[in-house]
Amino acid sequence: MKSVNFPIFILIVFLISACESEPETPEQQIARYSSYVKKDESDYESYYKLGMLYMNQKEYDKAAESFRNVVRKKKNYLDTLAKYGLAFYYLGKYDKAQVQLKKAVALNPNDVDSISVFATVALKKNNPKKAVSLFKMALRKDPKQPDANNGLALAYDAQGQTQKAIKIWEDFIKTDPNYVEARNNLGVAYQKVGELEKALEQFDEILKIQSDYLNGMFNKGVVLAKMEEYSKAISVLRGALQVEYEISKPHAILGWIYEKQGDYRKAMDSLKEAVRLNPKDEKSYQTLGKVYAELKKFSLSIAAYKKVIEMNPRNKFAYFSLGKLYHVKQDGNSAVMNSIWAEKLFRADKQPDIADKAAKNLKEYYRIYKLKPESFAAIIKGKALPASASGTTNIATR
Secondary structure: OOOOOOOHHHHHHHHHHHHHHOOOOHHHHHHHHHHHHHHOOOOHHHHHHHHHHHHHOOOHHHHHHHHHHHHHHOOOOOOHHHHHHHHHHHOOOHHHHHHHHHHHHHHOOOOHHHHHHHHHHHHHOOOHHHHHHHHHHHHHHOOOOHHHHHHHHHHHHHOOOHHHHHHHHHHHHHHOOOOHHHHHHHHHHHHHOOOHHHHHHHHHHHHHHOOOOHHHHHHHHHHHHHOOOHHHHHHHHHHHHHHOOOOHHHHHHHHHHHHHHOOHHHHHHHHHHHHHHOOOOHHHHHHHHHHHHHOOOHHHHHHHHHHHHHHOOOOHHHHHHHHHHHHHOOOHHHHHHHHHHHHHHHHHOOOHHHHHHHHHHHHHHHHHOOOOHHHHHHHHHOOOOOOOOEOOEOOOOO
16 A cells, blocks of 8 residues: 655644644643733733633632733723622722722623622621622612522521521522522521521532532531531541641541540541641630640640630630640649739629639639739739639730
């Protein structure tokens, strides 16, 4: 069989065509549009496309900068203001997001998506009343808009109207049963009002729709733990960590479960991961302090409770525990000071039973360490809270 020899120019055209047909990667597109705006800083169309590419890549700071350049050149180009506001929203810069979204809605009052994001920003800024008003505005224009329905229910829930929120979610998932975010929020609301079986049903439905939906897995684990189905909860939460390990919540709940079961080593490992991933997790630090104490790691326990107080100077349980821990360490001054604060805070919060326990401990510490209340008069009479009460001073270790 003879071989076929193509003319050389046909081969070249073929190869060029093949190269041109390959789609650009996002990185290549970013490089291309970046070169355009470098050559012409007034090219607002390229800035807009660059902003959209950065949004898709979740590089929201760069997206915001690109949209800023569009607004400077041509402020009402397409939906730039809305996208600019959305970039700030994802960056957690809610004040800046609010400014841009307000402008976007003013320019296009029928943009339901922008109104919904504007409402969500109001909710993030702890203004649920304004959020309700904005979500209702969106729903008047499009009654079936998923995010607006979900957001309205969240806003009512934030106002303490959980039953009203539940009704909205229940009605909406009848029309859109696969909207997992609404189902998830409905499950959380059921959990909030103590209807754990109904909550579990929602999370099971979510995982049928999307088996790797992390919030559904996590919340199912929480409900099972509350129902004291600890083995099932552990299995679900471990499954969540197989999907995404670097999130704190499953580690935190696993730590709480292991502590309940008395498996302090596992509890310690899980809680250490939880606070590594979320250094502001006050509850996990508090449980970790308890676990360290059970493992006789008293210095680590003290450090964990100090961290709790650094985050929340009114955490009375941390002071109460520190009082006992400093007694174990034979540090009478610190035992007394922390017990004074524990008693003051428990009484202020109308928890007399635990306040009486703190007072009993305090009396014992005065006796054992031969200390007198007069020596601590400034603390006993004072109203200001220390960042922590350790050693002979009231200065936190930071």
